[in-house]
Amino acid sequence: MSEPVNPTTMIKGRAPFPFETIALALAFSPRLEALIAETARLAQLHQAKALFIHVGKKTPEKQRQLAGFLNHYGFNDSNSAVIWEQGQPVDAIIKVCRENVVDLLIIGALQKENMLQYYMGSVSREVSRKAKCSVLMITEPRLHPVSFQHVIVNGHEHAKTLSTLETALYFVKKEGAAELMVATEVDIPALSMSLANGSTEEELEQVHHNVIREEELRWDRMKDQLDPGAVQLRFQAIPGKSGHTIRSFALARKADLLIVNSPDHHLSIFDRIFTHDLEYLLSDMPCSLLIVHSRMPEQPL
Numbered sequence: 001m002s003e004p005v006n007p008t009t010m011i012k013g014r015a016p017f018p019f020e021t022i023a024l025a026l027a028f029s030p031r032l033e034a035l036i037a038e039t040a041r042l043a044q045l046h047q048a049k050a051l052f053i054h055v056g057k058k059t060p061e062k063q064r065q066l067a068g069f070l071n072h073y074g075f076n077d078s079n080s081a082v083i084w085e086q087g088q089p090v091d092a093i094i095k096v097c098r099e100n101v102v103d104l105l106i107i108g109a110l111q112k113e114n115m116l117q118y119y120m121g122s123v124s125r126e127v128s129r130k131a132k133c134s135v136l137m138i139t140e141p142r143l144h145p146v147s148f149q150h151v152i153v154n155g156h157e158h159a160k161t162l163s164t165l166e167t168a169l170y171f172v173k174k175e176g177a178a179e180l181m182v183a184t185e186v187d188i189p190a191l192s193m194s195l196a197n198g199s200t201e202e203e204l205e206q207v208h209h210n211v212i213r214e215e216e217l218r219w220d221r222m223k224d225q226l227d228p229g230a231v232q233l234r235f236q237a238i239p240g241k242s243g244h245t246i247r248s249f250a251l252a253r254k255a256d257l258l259i260v261n262s263p264d265h266h267l268s269i270f271d272r273i274f275t276h277d278l279e280y281l282l283s284d285m286p287c288s289l290l291i292v293h294s295r296m297p298e299q300p301l
Contacts, residue, residue, distance in 0.1 A: 011101055014295050016134055016163060017170045019104040023051040025093045025127065027108075028062055033069050034141035035108050040073040041145040042106065042136075043080075045174050050080040053096050055089040090126040102133045109137040109285065125282050128291055129263055134167065137289045147175040148288070152250050153259040155182040155235070156242070157218060160261040163294035165226055168259045171290065172231055179232040181253065184215050185245045186237050212237045243280030250286040258286060262293040 024039040026032055036052075043050040052066065052075075066082065083100075085092040097105055107124045128135045153168040155161055165182065172180050215237040223233060238249050250258045263278050281289060 011098060011132060011295065014101070014103075016167045016292055016294055017103065019046045019048050019134075021051065021100060021102045022046065022048040022104045022106065023053055023097055023100070023102045024106045025053050025055075025124070026066075027054070027056075027123075028065065029108070031108050031141055032065075034143050035106065035138065036069045036073055036075075037143050038138055038141045038145045039106055040075065041147075042104070044074075046104075048103070050075060051096070051100055051102065052080065052082045053085065053093055054082070055085045055087065055092045057086075058084040089123045090130065093123075093127055094131055097131060097133050105131055105133055105135045107135060107137055108141060109139055109289070128282065128289075129278070131262075131291075132293055132295070134262075134293050135291045137285070137291070139285055139288050147177070148172070148257040149175065149177050150253065150255045151175070151177055151257045151259065152181045152183050152246070152253065152255045154246055154261065155184045155219065155222070157184075158261060160292075160294045162222060162225060164259065164261050164292040165222070167292045167294075168290075169226060169228060169231060171259070173229060177231065179234055180228070181255075182219065182233060182235045183246055183249055184219065184235070184237045185242045186211055186215055186239045187242060208239070212239070243278060247281055247284065247286045255287050257288050257290060259290045259292060262291050 019042075022039065022043050024035055026035060039050055039052075042048070052070070054062070054066075056062075070076075070080065070082070083096050085096060093105070096102075105127070107127060109124045109128075110122070124137060128137055148171075151168065151172050153165060155165060168180060216235070219235045219237075223235070226233070236249075238245050240248075246258070246260075258281070260278065260281065278291075
């Protein structure tokens with residue numbers, strides 16, 4: 001008799017794509033049907049198995065409502081499963097994703113948190129910070145979903161970025177998008193130092209030019225490792241504070257999806273008080289957000 005497979009072993013080192021198993025963390029909210037419709041589109045596009053996870057009491061009324069929606073959108077026992085869990089929602093959702101080797105978790109998200117939500121933390125945002133699979137946070141789910149066509153990916157210098165770019169290309173190819181915008185935020189401390197030292201306008205301009213040029217050269221080296229196929233890759237370095245700047249850039253470009261790396265560690269209350277890149281995006285999302293978990297070997301599971 002063979003030994004049971006440990007799900008942690010199956011996840012460790014697993015590539016972030018293809019998306020073979022897609023899960024939806026669902027609540028019985030007014031947006032439930034639209035989120036199921038979005039899940040149906042993505043599951044069909046990726047030829048993926050679908051999981052529907054609900055943490056809460058299982059009642060006949062909930063079962064009837066969910067079964068009706070799943071049947072309407074083409075789900076059955078051969079291409080999907082429903083998992084009912086009890087307990088703390090964030091931990092339960094993450095546990096189900098780990099045990100079922102989920103590649104992409106879909107979750108609904110409000111575009112903007114109020115102050116209470118921000119400091120107490122919503123389930124969707126907590127899951128996005130802790131999940132060990134990629135997380136797609138959809139801000140405006142539709143009953144008749146459309147593909148993502150205006151996609152921006154953060155290309156900043158980090159060990160995870162090449163994997164995130166590869167995943168972004170995989171995703172936009174499936175979506176049929178014509179181009180992928182790679183944006184790199186450039187925080188320029190040298191420029192601040194030059195300002196403090198009373199440098200001339202010409203000297204400041206030269207510092208700015210040199211830093212941007214270094215980013216362009218770094219991108220030239222990185223893009224050679226990518227396979228864009230028919231997707232046109234575009235690059236832009238955008239000076240400013242990490243997280244805040246790319247959010248403004250996505251708004252200005254009317255992006256419908258922003259793709260970023262997963263956080264390096266589990267964020268705590270201190271990360272939320274001393275706001276940094278991902279927290280800027282989660283507190284006031286410019287559009288739907290795909291957080292890519294690269295499952296790099298050195299990352300704990």
